[in-house]
Amino acid sequence: MAEELTTSGYIKHHLQNLTFGPKHEELEPGVWAPTGDYGFAMSSGEAAQMGFWSINVDTMFMSILLGGLMMWFFRSVAKKISAGVPTNTQNFAEWIIEFIDDSVRGSFSGGKNTLVAPMALTIFVWIFLMNLMDLIPVDLIPLAVAHGASAIFGVDPHDVFFKIVPTTDPNATLGMALFVFLLMLYYSFKVKGVGGFIGELTLQPFGKWALPINFVLETVTLIAKPFSLALRLFGNMYAGEMVFILIATMYGAGLVLGSFAGLLQVGWAIFHILIITLQAFIFMVLTTVYMDMAHQEHH
């Protein structure tokens, strides 16, 4: 069910993840029925019909690939590390780690916690790498994947979706934010106790006589934390990706606009380097701050 090659079709195609789940077919426009098989969604409509129990294979693949790459790099450094004169690779890894360690020391005061700093490192480097995929020309890898798939499996290349930037998938950012949220709850209960944590949710900011209002306010505050974390990253990266796609659509509009688009793309990519790093940093710092808040007995 290849969509017609229009600008909006192009954009839609680029914004669709490669989704694996229960197959559906469109009996008539707007009416879908499950076929009983599992497979890749052939259109964004089908992907939407697959419901919760489907998985974005491209997001998972890219994020695990990049995370694995990162872990392999740091593990290979950690294995050969020496306190003597460092090699260049070791120096680079140490530079990142010291930067993370400094930021964590600056914003986390919850005493000895062996989780927060490594988590901050994971968050920063992983999100940075995932965001970095945004700088790869938007069509390069999707086209390669689509044509590879069509050569191997004989499917129409237009039906193969591939998004290489996992952080433009809200599932990825929400998944990470949810893990942070679970850790926040865990440490809140662990450090403050059940009573302490419930007290924190109900007895402020207005004192015990305004208990329901307090509870509503504090619960919203608490839940807003992971959502703001996830949506900030997702929004920034999605918008950036969108701009790249829009610039890419200009390439088909003649030589003058095409070369102008080239200039725009370079400019936006340079500017985007800043956003990529900044968003990774913000996610890391906010996570650390939330962990710190979970560790604090009193506000």
Add this chain to the structure above:
Amino acid sequence: MNINATLIGQLIAFAIFVAFCMKYVWPPIMQALEERKKKIADGLAAAERGRHEQELAEKRAQQVIHEAKDQASEIVSQAQRRGNEIVDEAKGTARTEGERILTSARAEIEQEANRARDELRAQVASVALAGAGKILSREIDDKAHTDLLDELVSQI
């Protein structure tokens, strides 16, 4: 852009990466960094200690040099004193020796002179006798002497 099980997958992947990082990446690197920090601190302390020791050693060396100089000058002065003593002593012995040689030479001279005198004396007598003999032999005038002798004989 649908919320689906990717959410859970990402959550699990994230948790695994964090756990891996926490267990196998962060501790060894931090430990190495701490170790290096300690090494550098130790090195700096050792350098400080070394500098201090060097200062002490320099001070000690100066002291030793001072002592050596003092000792050397003492030795020189002692040697000078001893030299003077030896010269004085030598002068004394030389003087007495000289006097001794002088007196013995004088005595010998005197002895020699006495001996020469004695010899001379002895020789003078014989020379005198010889001279006298010569004189006598030349002066003898048989006639006069015969007269003389005759007179002597006549007186007898």
